[in-house]
Amino acid sequence: xxxxxxxxxxxxxxxxxxxxxxxxxxxxxxxxxxxxxxxxxxxxxxxxxxxxxxxxxxxxxxxxxxxxxxxxxxxxxxxxxxxxxxxxxxxxxxxxxxxxxxxxxxxxxxxxxxxxxxxxxxxxxxxxxxxxxxxxxxxxxxxxxxxxxxxxxxxxxxxxxxxxxxxxxxxxxxxxxxxxxxxxxxxxxxxxxxxxxxxxxxxxxxxxxxxxxxxxxxxxxxxxxxxxxxxxxxxxxxxxxxxxxxxxxxxxxxxxxxxxxxxxxxxxxxxxxxxxxxxxxxxxxxxxxxxxxxxxxxxxxxxxxxxxxxxxxxxxxxxxxxxxxxxxxxxxxxx
Amino acid sequence: xxxxxxxxxxxxxxxxxxxxxxxxxxxxxxxxxxxxxxxxxxxxxxxxxxxxxxxxxxxxxxxxxxxxxxxxxxxxxxxxxxxxxxxxxxxxxxxxxxxxxxxxxxxxxxxxxxxxxxxxxxxxxxxxxxxxxxxxxxxxxxxxxxxxxxxxxxxxxxxxxxxxxxxxxxxxxxxxxxxxxxxxxxxxxxxxxxxxxxxxxxxxxxxxxxxxxxxxxxxxxxxxxxxxxxxxxxxxxxxxxxxxxxxxxxxxxxxxxxxxxxxxxxxxxxxxxxxxxxxxxxxxxxxxxxxxxxxxxxxxxxxxxxxxxxxxxxxxxxxxxxxxxxxxxxxxxxxxxxxxxxxxxxxxxxxxxxxxxxxxxxxxxxxxxxxxxxxxxxxxxxxxxxxxxxxxxxxxxxxxxxxxxxxxxxxxxxxxxxxxxxxxxxxxxxxxxxxxxxxxxxxxxxxx
Numbered sequence: 085x086x087x088x089x090x091x092x093x094x095x096x097x098x099x100x101x102x103x104x105x106x107x108x109x110x111x112x113x114x115x116x117x118x119x120x121x122x123x124x125x126x127x128x129x130x131x132x133x134x135x136x137x138x139x140x141x142x143x144x145x146x147x148x149x150x151x152x153x154x155x156x157x158x159x160x161x162x163x164x165x166x167x168x169x170x171x172x173x174x175x176x177x178x179x180x181x182x183x184x185x186x187x188x189x190x191x192x193x194x195x196x197x198x199x200x201x202x203x204x205x206x207x208x209x210x211x212x213x214x215x216x217x218x219x220x221x222x223x224x225x226x227x228x229x230x231x232x233x234x235x236x237x238x239x240x241x242x243x244x245x246x247x248x249x250x251x252x253x254x255x256x257x258x259x260x261x262x263x264x265x266x267x268x269x270x271x272x273x274x275x276x277x278x279x280x281x282x283x284x285x286x287x288x289x290x291x292x293x294x295x296x297x298x299x300x301x302x303x304x305x306x307x308x309x310x311x312x313x314x315x316x317x318x319x320x321x322x323x324x325x326x327x328x329x330x331x332x333x334x335x336x337x338x339x340x341x342x343x344x345x346x347x348x349x350x351x352x353x354x355x356x357x358x359x360x361x362x363x364x365x366x367x368x369x370x371x372x373x374x375x376x377x378x379x380x381x382x383x384x385x386x387x388x389x390x391x392x393x394x395x396x397x398x399x400x401x402x403x404x405x406x407x408x409x410x411x412x413x414x415x416x417x418x419x
Numbered sequence: 420x421x422x423x424x425x426x427x428x429x430x431x432x433x434x435x436x437x438x439x440x441x442x443x444x445x446x447x448x449x450x451x452x453x454x455x456x457x458x459x460x461x462x463x464x465x466x467x468x469x470x471x472x473x474x475x476x477x478x479x480x481x482x483x484x485x486x487x488x489x490x491x492x493x494x495x496x497x498x499x500x501x502x503x504x505x506x507x508x509x510x511x512x513x514x515x516x517x518x519x520x521x522x523x524x525x526x527x528x529x530x531x532x533x534x535x536x537x538x539x540x541x542x543x544x545x546x547x548x549x550x551x552x553x554x555x556x557x558x559x560x561x562x563x564x565x566x567x568x569x570x571x572x573x574x575x576x577x578x579x580x581x582x583x584x585x586x587x588x589x590x591x592x593x594x595x596x597x598x599x600x601x602x603x604x605x606x607x608x609x610x611x612x613x614x615x616x617x618x619x620x621x622x623x624x625x626x627x628x629x630x631x632x633x634x635x636x637x638x639x640x641x642x643x644x645x646x647x648x649x650x651x652x653x654x655x656x657x658x659x660x661x662x663x664x665x666x667x668x669x670x671x672x673x674x675x676x677x678x679x680x681x682x683x684x685x686x687x688x689x690x691x692x693x694x695x696x697x698x699x700x701x702x703x704x705x706x707x708x709x710x711x712x713x714x715x716x717x718x719x720x721x722x723x724x725x726x727x728x729x730x731x732x733x734x735x736x737x738x739x740x741x742x743x744x745x746x747x748x749x750x751x752x753x754x755x756x757x758x759x760x761x762x763x764x765x766x767x768x769x770x771x772x773x774x775x776x777x778x779x780x781x782x783x784x785x786x787x788x789x790x791x792x793x794x795x796x797x798x799x800x801x802x803x804x805x806x807x808x809x810x811x812x813x814x815x816x817x818x819x820x821x822x823x824x825x826x827x828x829x830x831x832x833x834x835x836x837x838x839x840x841x842x843x844x845x846x847x848x849x850x851x852x853x854x855x856x857x858x859x860x861x862x863x864x865x866x867x
Contacts, residue, residue, distance in 0.1 A: 402761075
């Protein structure tokens with residue numbers, strides 16, 4: 085299972101992310117030289133491709149990614165527009181902000197780029213803005229190259245040693261890879277997909293709805309696609325589909341079947357997948373951007389949240405129980 | 420008084436060699452000292468007691484809290500007193516300090532409750548009343564005490580307590596989930612196929628049943644096999660085999676070693692005396708005064724302790740419904756590894772003044788470990804709900820109602836809603852009365 089996961093799913097995902105983020109760097113560098121609308125459109129498009137491929141690796145922070153804090157560095161949203169504006173307009177390439185500091189997580193990554201590439205609206209207005217504040221373009225280049233460096237480092241770490249460590253940690257202890265992946269999977273599903281992308285903006289955890297907390301808020305029509313890609317990454321990983329989608333291998337789903345886990349009368353893996361289907365159905369009813377949905381038809385988003393929540397409950401209780409996942413290394417005697 | 424009872428009291432007041440008591444004292448003290456070092460080495464003081472901002476407390480003991488960095492001092496005191504007990508140095512003071520410091524540590528947050536910690540607490544309490552320093556101790560060596568003999572009851576009480584632990588652990592397994600479904604062992608063993616040599620066997624259902632029935636039989640019979648001279652040696656081999664196996668299969672820390680050590684108290688005093696003479700001769704009593712008199716108060720207190728240990732596990736009978744579901748009377752009853760329970764519990768809060776409502780992010784208040792433990796234990800859920808109400812009152816001046824969305828899966832059953840979602844938990848108080856805010860289990864587990 086571990087070699088299938090790393091060879092067919094995780095490493096290809098990081099490879100794609102490293103490549104697409106590097107392409108975005110090139111697009112940003114070219115745009116910085118030309119500052120024209122053609123190259124700005126290319127830059128936006130490369131940004132979207134890289135952000136999309138980020139959604140496929142976010143789930144696999146385990147190991148090198150975790151050490152680099154890559155999820156927080158690439159995708160902490162909402163971004164702090166005041167700081168991003170201030171930092172970018174006064175940016176000096178010989179004195180960049182220290183992006184390793186947790187306090188800077190809200191001024192870097194894709195959400196900061198979302199603001200810097202889309203907040204002014206039309207391409208014309210963006211270009212006008214850059215001509216008044218040329219430093220901003222340097223800041224954009226710096227953010228892209230940081231993302232690409234991180235992506236490349238994680239990919240290189242995986243291929244130059246961590247993959248072996250990952251595959252060899254094949255026990256059932258709290259530090260074994262299957263156990264860690266199970267924890268990471270449910271953590272990401274619960275906190276990033278369910279809460280971050282849907283629950284928080286829909287106002288589940290607050291008195292009022294928080295449309296400003298939608299992912300990709302300055303380019304709102306993109307939020308649905310980002311959710312879809314991330315959701316698919318979860319479903320595919322649960323079922324062991326290879327990154328290219330051409331083959332299927334060992335997975336949580338298969339392991340549950342091997343352990344003959346059932347929910348009432350049906351296989352537990354089927355119950356999870358049926359609920360994934362219900363979630364997709366709820367997603368399909370959302371026609372506007374997540375932001376517009378929060379503002380105009382929050383019940384549609386709440387319905388999506390409810391479907392996501394059903395599998396959160398199922399995975400955190402039945403699935404974790406059957407997989408015998410430990411959340412932490414502490415002594416236990418089963419009571 | 421009937422003759423049999425009179426004879427019993429006469430017998431237990433006779434004197435006997437102190438060696439078994441001394442051996443127990445040495446092993447127990449050193450193993451606890453080791454446990455403390457292990458606990459510190461894993462960084463668990465920080466992780467389990469200092470990092471959390473909120474602690475789950477025992478009813479009536481909410482004043483027992485971590486003391487910030489001073490918490491390390493409690494661990495230090497506990498370590499020193501454990502060594503003191505092992506060496507028999509100022510024994511009574513050491514034993515009392517050990518009991519108080521260890522129990523304080525355990526009471527700081529019940530999230531970490533383990534039966535074997537409770538075992539250590541009770542044994543160290545028992546040791547406060549036993550003359551375990553009568554031989555092979557610094558106290559003897561430095562002539563503060565000069566007795567080589569102890570009353571029979573002092574050793575008997577330890578044997579009885581160890582016997583109670585095993586026997587009740589066995590009784591707790593006599594239920595239909597354990598015996599007829601091989602649960603929860605079936606869940607736990609199925610994923611252990613990576614264990615060398617025997618791992619492949621864990622695929623087979625028959626092995627889950629063998630382990631279930633074997634475990635129950637072991638727990639119920641081992642006290643008697645250890646008591647009986649003819650079966651003692653084979654029983655001790657079984658003790659070692661059983662606990663080594665549990666060590667391989669489950670993350671239960673020091674417990675196996677402590678139970679193996681505890682079983683030595685059943686051995687004949689000659690043998691233990693020989694071993695101690697070879698290893699701890701420098702602490703040997705040079706004089707042999709046959710004085711095994713003891714204060715009657717010690718006897719009475721030890722008697723009360725043993726009787727309460729026999730009675731306490733039955734308190735669950737006072738609560739209606741399934742014990743594994745509501746868990747009232749579950750702790751402090753030697754129900755070791757008898758259920759697998761996973762829950763997921765979130766809280767909806769409603770401002771009673773303006774109707775504003777939202778769902779609480781548990782991670783803002785609890786660690787992962789606390790959240791996991793809270794999710795399926797009703798007393799945790801209630802205490803946390805009260806904490807939320809207090810938090811919003813103090814920090815936001817809001818008067819809130821708290822509703823739980825709680826789901827639990829027990830021993831492989833499908834997940835069911837656990838807490839009645841229509842009940843405002845701030846209207847329920849923490850006490851020992853039967854809980855009326857859980858939804859019914861809707862299944863039956865027959866047995867004790």
